[in-house]
Amino acid sequence: MVTRPFWEATAEGRFLIQRCAGCGTAIFYPRPACPHCGGGELAWEAASGAATVHTFSIARRPTHPKFTGDEPYVVAIVELAEGPHVTTNIVECDPDDVQIGMAVQLVFDEVGDDGYALPFFRPA
Numbered sequence: 472m473v474t475r476p477f478w479e480a481t482a483e484g485r486f487l488i489q490r491c492a493g494c495g496t497a498i499f500y501p502r503p504a505c506p507h508c509g510g511g512e513l514a515w516e517a518a519s520g521a522a523t524v525h526t527f528s529i530a531r532r533p534t535h536p537k538f539t540g541d542e543p544y545v546v547a548i549v550e551l552a553e554g555p556h557v558t559t560n561i562v563e564c565d566p567d568d569v570q571i572g573m574a575v576q577l578v579f580d581e582v583g584d585d586g587y588a589l590p591f592f593r594p595a
């Protein structure tokens with residue numbers, strides 16, 4: 472499964488992206504070939520965890536049973552410092568304080584029974 476290295480790293484508090492050996496493009500979500508040049512030689516590397524809010528919405532009903540009781544919460548697309556966009560939640564702040572362009576930092580949810588953790592972002 473192409474995403475396995477990503478999820479295994481979450482348990483260690485690392486957010487892995489891929490980088491194409493052919494063209495240098497940083498890639499997320501994990502996939503078997505580069506979406507820019509089609510090359511198949513992709514290496515894993517740890518992202519810095521620095522990002523900015525690209526866009527967001529406030530969820531007032533849970534979008535998944537796991538999030539029941541957390542509403543209202545912020546569902547966002549953030550832009551990693553390395554370039555790729557990531558769909559995530561913005562946590563540890565009032566949803567009304569989130570703004571497009573604000574600096575955020577990676578933080579992991581607790582490791583679940585499956586041994587993986589969800590990557591979230593909080594204000595930097």
Ligand SMILES: [Zn+2]
Pocket residue numbers: 491492493494495496505506507508509510
């Ligand atoms: Zn490429």
